[in-house]
Amino acid sequence: MTNQPAAHELSVTRWIDAPPEAVYRVWTERTGEWWAPRPYTTPEVHMDLRPGGRALMAMRAPDGTDLPREEGVFLEVVPNRKIVFTNVFKSGWIPQDPFMVVIVTFDPEGTGTRYTARVLHWNEETLKQHEAMGFQEGWGIVAGQLAALAEGRSISDAA
Template identity: 30%
Template sequence: MFKQDMTVSLEEKIVRMERIFQAPLKLVWEVWTNPLHIEKWWGPKGFTNPTVEFDFKVGGSYRIVMRSPDGVDYPVVGKFLEITPYESFVMTDLVDEHPDEWVKEVQKMAGVTGDRSMLNSKLRVLFEETNGKTKVILLTEFMNNQIRDGFANSGMKEGWSQSFEKLESEALPKTNELIIEKKLSHPIDLVFSAFADQLNINSWWGPNGFTTTTESRDFRVGGKWIYTMKGPDGKIYPNLVEYKVIKDFEYIEYLHGSGDSTKDDNFLVKIWFTSINKNQTIIKMNMIFPNAEIRDTVVAFGAIEGAHQTISRLNQYLN
């Protein structure tokens, strides 16, 4: 099993932390920027995240409420200052809503007094991929070296180390799997019915710029969906779906491939539908490939972006 410890070093006003994950960069980026994944791993062991608001765009805000095992909330808030897709992003890390006791303890460790705003920081997260593995570099910049040292001695390394362990074990999928999760602003019956719709699925299925043409579709266990997708460049992609399990308004499972008997390109797809409230539904899509090499190839080809775009098109279609 791949195991990587985190390294920590001090620079001028900065705590630098690095860790390598056994996953492609796009997959690591996904679990860092999708709130449905963030809630699984953010914070030390034993902490949960009952609130994760993540408007991931320049100028957008975020708010993550970490809840300790004894029920104390530690809200982290800030804004995104810079985003370079699949390379880096920068965000402020404000302690405005942290408990007074925590603020006093950190100030004591740093040997400072005054307004809590002096504990605010800026976090730059960088991603570097080498041979299918991804190095994540955290550069946390403080007001001065004294406050930097106070944070470094307050359990910062231990907290991030445990967060990264959770990211590895609870957010990243198995090496031959890809998991996409997205929240839609529509009730579960409408969302599921769009997948079952024999006639209108062509209206939204596929990434941006793609068109779908159905040859035949039989939405039932044992049934098949034969269709082609035409890319923006005019290239035609044949597809064959064979439905294995269908549970109305809950779950769909199917085998997906090109339909070409000379190719061994089938992979299994599992889709769960979860109702949050009467107007919100979470779709969780798990794609299981024959091996890690094939998974990494489709990730590099754009499978993550394509899946998100398809679900976004579904959301727009339902509007």
């Protein structure tokens, strides 16, 4: 894979002081705890971690308002190393409006993990929309929450 960003790409990377296996385990088994930037929550998570398997996360605002459910499918799953998913399809390969493909990697680096989430958008319009939604801040916050849990800290300690 090239280190050059793809056209219409946004990304977040973070070094996490935990092995890839621990980071992957938190990403896949404790998703509801870190997926939404606090004080938002993720009360519903369904993940069938295999190509074609369902990915569904539902977030709730601090005032109790349920946000639109985020549903897609997994395209590639390499345990402890890589997860690729998209919201181009719902489960069963049912098309929906294309927005993004997400490539998450868990690369060993020193005594920890280089966590990277690359988000590829179909066009400049969807990229700008995601930026306006607060991509850098939001995805940075959740990377910190993921790191805190993987490192055995409380999410309130996430930075």
